[in-house]
Amino acid sequence: MNSRGSGFFKSGLVRGAIAGLFGGLVFGLALYKLGALPTIAGLVGTDDGKVGMVVHMIVAAIIGAGFGAFVWHQRAGIGETIFWGLTYGVLWWFLGPLTLMPLWLKGMLAWDIPAAQAAFPSLIGHLFYGVSTALAFVLLQPERRGAKPSVGALLRGALAGLLGAWWLGDMLNAQGQLRTLWTTVAAQSNLVAWMGLLLIGLLAGMAFALLYPRATDSSGASLIRGIVYGFIWWVVGALTLLPSLGGGGWAWSVEEVRASFGFFPGFLLFGVTLALSYHWLSVIVRVLFSDELVPRGEEGIGAEGLRALGRGALAGLFGGLVFTLVMIQIGFLSTVASLIGSTSSLAGLMVHLVIANLVGSSYGLLFRRQAYDIGSALGWGVSYGFFWWILGPLTLMPILLGTTPVWTVQVAASLLPGLIGHLAYGAVLGIVFYLMEARYNPWWIPHEHVDALRVERRKEQVLTSAPALWVFVVAIALIVPIVLGK
Numbered sequence: 001m002n003s004r005g006s007g008f009f010k011s012g013l014v015r016g017a018i019a020g021l022f023g024g025l026v027f028g029l030a031l032y033k034l035g036a037l038p039t040i041a042g043l044v045g046t047d048d049g050k051v052g053m054v055v056h057m058i059v060a061a062i063i064g065a066g067f068g069a070f071v072w073h074q075r076a077g078i079g080e081t082i083f084w085g086l087t088y089g090v091l092w093w094f095l096g097p098l099t100l101m102p103l104w105l106k107g108m109l110a111w112d113i114p115a116a117q118a119a120f121p122s123l124i125g126h127l128f129y130g131v132s133t134a135l136a137f138v139l140l141q142p143e144r145r146g147a148k149p150s151v152g153a154l155l156r157g158a159l160a161g162l163l164g165a166w167w168l169g170d171m172l173n174a175q176g177q178l179r180t181l182w183t184t185v186a187a188q189s190n191l192v193a194w195m196g197l198l199l200i201g202l203l204a205g206m207a208f209a210l211l212y213p214r215a216t217d218s219s220g221a222s223l224i225r226g227i228v229y230g231f232i233w234w235v236v237g238a239l240t241l242l243p244s245l246g247g248g249g250w251a252w253s254v255e256e257v258r259a260s261f262g263f264f265p266g267f268l269l270f271g272v273t274l275a276l277s278y279h280w281l282s283v284i285v286r287v288l289f290s291d292e293l294v295p296r297g298e299e300g301i302g303a304e305g306l307r308a309l310g311r312g313a314l315a316g317l318f319g320g321l322v323f324t325l326v327m328i329q330i331g332f333l334s335t336v337a338s339l340i341g342s343t344s345s346l347a348g349l350m351v352h353l354v355i356a357n358l359v360g361s362s363y364g365l366l367f368r369r370q371a372y373d374i375g376s377a378l379g380w381g382v383s384y385g386f387f388w389w390i391l392g393p394l395t396l397m398p399i400l401l402g403t404t405p406v407w408t409v410q411v412a413a414s415l416l417p418g419l420i421g422h423l424a425y426g427a428v429l430g431i432v433f434y435l436m437e438a439r440y441n442p443w444w445i446p447h448e449h450v451d452a453l454r455v456e457r458r459k460e461q462v463l464t465s466a467p468a469l470w471v472f473v474v475a476i477a478l479i480v481p482i483v484l485g486k
Helices: 003-034 037-044 049-071 078-106 113-118 120-139 151-174 190-211 219-245 254-259 261-289 301-330 333-340 345-367 374-400 409-414 416-439 447-462 466-484
Strands: none
Touching (some): 003 037, 003 120, 037 049, 037 078, 049 078, 049 120, 078 113, 078 219, 078 466, 113 120, 113 466, 120 219, 120 466, 151 190, 151 261, 190 219, 219 261, 219 345, 219 374, 219 466, 254 261, 254 466, 261 374, 261 466, 301 345, 333 345, 345 374, 345 416, 374 416, 409 416
């Protein structure tokens, strides 16, 4: 066996299997608490919980080896690897409880909403398995841990976390939900609830700095990373830790998740606020106090920004036209028209296209030079479209209409068709923007040089967690109708 093959076996398969055993222990405790081990034992024809645990650990080691083989070739640090672990956990929830296990036990697939709802506790368990396995995999390989965060990075993370917590607390307080988040731990006043939420923000911000000691990518990538990070804290905080502290057990069933859905949009936006604040603070510090040379494009920042704005605006218009088909079907144009005090569908169409244009412009600024092929363009675009479903109709639109956002299951369910429209809008936006960006080739730069640079950057992007982020945001978008469905 050559050195590369030996490294793959030792660093990939073996360490992945060991990491999988650690993740299996974490997931196994959850299965024991949920009383699911006898079901696992059914795979070998018994209902003994101890046998179920043994079977579970064997499977966990095998799947862990697969994870090690999957991420072995990547130059990913702890933060990147954890996001791959999350996506790997979701993948195995689909392959395991919804596909292979029902095929083995019943000879049929479980690809329907009721089956997915029944398996929702297993989804959260798989997420914990993925994160635990990824964390153990990194700890087993010192070269993946990266540099330790500086005191400045921890302070920036803490400040970013406090900003995110303040925003989340303000939104929850306006909806009368701030103390509800803490009812399980008997918060008797808004002051106690605020202190608890700010503590969560502080811990989340410092943890983010540990995962990402340096901000090295774009604002757009940070935004999408923030969505996933906020989702993690919704699962860990609202669904697991806080209910446990109150003695009520984990809120992992779909009914309990539905009851906690009011915190879901807030935690996603909390993560976005944290990640963007951390990125921007890091950029400011680097620009003002660092001698490090920052890579620049082939043209001035002003010219590049103007081009990105224009391309984004045009791409947003194309996406808005596609989204219009959904708006007409669900009769939402008159609601959009109410933003300017009208009830006319034509006025609603005009307002809708203006908004699509503005959102497209913001995409151009945030995601310029981030898409190097159709796949990455689709990934960033769809993820950004999902973000705007959370920020737009669920949050900003009620504020612009002079009311308070209401993050309830009923409101979100009524806006569910709009989720499809936002995803379609994002897909068209991302692809059209990429096509325009890829066609641009200044006459003074050889075409071969531009193509080679794009290929190199595409390879570098694949080695990060970017593909995992795209897949996981799509998974979150698919989880929403599972939670909202009846």
